[in-house]
Amino acid sequence: MKAVQVVGYGRAPEMTDVPAPGITGPHDVIVRIGGAGVCRTDLHILEGQWAEKSGVTLPCTIGHENAGRVHAVGDAVTNVAEGDKVILHPLITCGLCRACRRGDDVHCEQSAFPGIDTDGGYAEYLRTSARSVVRLDGSLEPAGVAALADAGLTAYHAAARAARRLRPGDRCVVIGAGGLGHIGVQVLKALTAAEIVVVDRSPDALELAGSVGADHTVLAGGRQVEDVLELTDGRGAETVVDFVGEGGATRDGVRMLRRAGDYHVVGYGENLDIPTIDIISAEISFVGNLVGSYSDLCELMVLAAQGRVRLHTTEYPLDRFQDALDDLAAGRVRGRAILVP
Template identity: 80%
Template sequence: MSTMRAVRVVGYHRNLELTEVPVPEVTGPFDVVVRIGGAGVCRTDLHILEGQWAEKSGVTLPYTIGHENAGWVTAVGSAVTNVAEGDKVILHPNITCGLCRACRSGDDVHCVDKVFPGIDSDGGYAEFLKTSARSVVKIDDALEPADVAALADAGLTAYHACAKAARRLRPVDRVVVIGAGGLGHIGIQVLAAMTAAEIVVVDRNPDAVKLALEIGAHHAVVADGSQVEQVLELTGGLGAEVVVDFVGEGGSTSQGVRMLRQAGDYHVVGYGENIDVPTIDIISAEINFIGNLVGSYNDLTELMALAARGLVTLHTAKYALDDVQTAIDDLDGGRVRGRAILVP
């Protein structure tokens, strides 16, 4: 049996370990084995190491993490017709059944029988990964797996939230994006491509704010303590019709709610803190809180269409598999502009 290198969680609050494990093999008719060309390093991976997902995922340690994956098909099951060996693909993060009500309506994320590689089973911080025919999206020849890997989750989540927001936004509206980092910088480009609304970006980092203006934001505010007042000034004192919060911790939600107009939508994407809003404020302003988790297979195909047209590009920092700890530390320390990508 051939082996491959893989980065494993061996215990919570412990460093990841690079080790040798068997290469996954096709066992079912719809299996697809992919040689990883890029695996995104996500803040959720930090949360996994902190043990935040232990109970929810029910995973048995050790296992390989990495849920933002792209590469080349190396083997397929007997019933696979949509991809062949050698095809360049990006992977929808979930392996889904295709038969339940959620799947039938295109809502893959809520499949009742799903597997989530990198969260509750072996993921892509490795040389190969096994997924299913339902999870692979062929990508344009012009795109490289290492350049688009993080679109599989970070990009997909940002697209899912921003496409939902765009369906509501009119040219006279404003949308505030909180956080212009890994997810936020994708969300800004998606909004710029899909809506004529005015885009206001808020971020603590002056470099991120500068990048935001270059990729489609109309206004950008450095979060220096006066960000709520600055956003209110930009929105005529009324707030924005939509807030998309890619941070969701460190007080961003209490500030974000103050930036929201009456009858506005607050999209929660980043997470980590509780939202504490008096119920009278919710009903008197008639505001909506909307959760966003990953996105559907169709969302991913739409995002790849934007990527192929050059309307969404990912700013990446690439690391070798051996340097996984550096990548994790850089992300944790706020030293990554855009997305960190492991390239086996």
């Protein structure tokens, strides 16, 4: 089968022919990929940022946002059958460790992460587990939802956690309305009555945010903190959800937060620099957000089937993988880029 592989860090990936995966265990599920999301993490992998953490041996197939149709199943699989449309939770988990038993499978002690530490979905087929597949509603197609497997799931996880503390009349600032942020805005709109203020440096991204539910949009051109404070009566927002996490976003975002507020960190790339006395005197909380759980993905698929969360995507055939990566790196992708074998 065709697969796009990392052959060396700091180098462009290459398409090559590799053996298709087969059933090796009773709970295995082989999926014919119908869509693979192109994520900024893929750029970081190619740069070598994940080399030490993943410990993967090159060459390795990337791609961790995957959806498709079931091609084959192990003899103990009962939740899906050949031909079913599915989306894949990004982790393959054991189901037996303490974290899995508590429903916190994101922190499984025995997990594998296709596209990060094992072969992923920039390919025609991928092997995963019955514990990782969610059957899609008949109205959904794999290429249309593939990026919800990680970008959408991460955005849902953060927005759902933020929504638990938001009340009608509260304000929530969303920093970044790109591939994750535009999903987060929709989730917040579906789960809370709070007023949503979106900050981004791109007029196109702000237009997209407004079209999917933002109550106010603020252009990040130097006065974004003042503009947010003006919209929040000078007090700041009860919650900030930061999908950027670099380029000064955290510095500005903290200044947009009111006393006793929550700052949800999703994007990464810079250090938080805030005096500890400011944290305790205002009783602000910082919350880190990784990818969501299997249950989170099931809930997100309900919202997708209801039409309350929609992806804005640009599709590329698999052999144009480099164009997709280049467009993402250059900021030319509105929403998410999807590779379709």
